[in-house]
Amino acid sequence: MATRTSWGKLQPLRKPRALPPPDRVWAEREWEIIRCGHVPADMDDKWFAFVEHDRLCLHRSWTGDQVFQADFQPCDRGWQIVKAAVESRRRWYKRKYEVPDRLTLELLIDTVLLGTYDEVRWRHLWKLQ
Template sequence: MIPDPENISIAVTKDSWRRRFELPKKRSVLDFSRTYTADEFRLIIQGFKPREMEDKWFIYFESPYLYVHRSWTGYCIFLTEFRKSNDGIQIVEALVNADKKQYDSSDLNYSQELLDFLISRILLKKSVSFPTPQDVPLEERAIYQHSVSGTGITEEIIANDDES
């Protein structure tokens, strides 16, 4: 059975974080559609509230939308709309902030990959690879990943310690 978003308790709300701004009028539509199971959707709508400085994102669900904000600036970077479908609960529209002062969305394919990563990694707790743009030099990729997602450096250190 697919849960009704209106009847599920949500852990993180827009009021859980004091610094947040609406998605600006400058926005682009992403070619992004995903379908989630009822269990996955229950995790998604719990959202994510930053707990420490390394947590770069504030994410909350307000039916039928998932809002994805940068935690430090409060800028809304992604906005997705969910709807029930025969196969599960689907993202039917995904928007990205196109205000160059807030986010560089010039590479829409990368923005789609980043949105997918954030949902999969932060909300669904899946072990997925971080999408690094091609123009980031190899030696700077861990730092880039950490600055964007808050992941990477610590995980790399842990992985290297495990190999010892």
């Protein structure tokens, strides 16, 4: 289980900007995996993630800078994000627009935390940028 202290020095969102949460609902089993977080295995692993009080925090592993946060809550079919934010200062994250950032958050959860890679959706994201 990754915690805030599982990785080096972490920086919180410096200038958070609200992000419309993805419409997706994650199943209970997926939420159990997401809650475990992610500690990078090597230098090619670019993300560190942990959950505190149902809030997912995604940090860049090399710098410790937080890029996304997502507040989850239970719903009828599992868990959903009810509030999300992205770093808005370009010095720390070259954010795009709401749609690509929203999709990036969802794809990072799938790829980094759940271990599933959807090449079609990633290609769609690259076209949006």
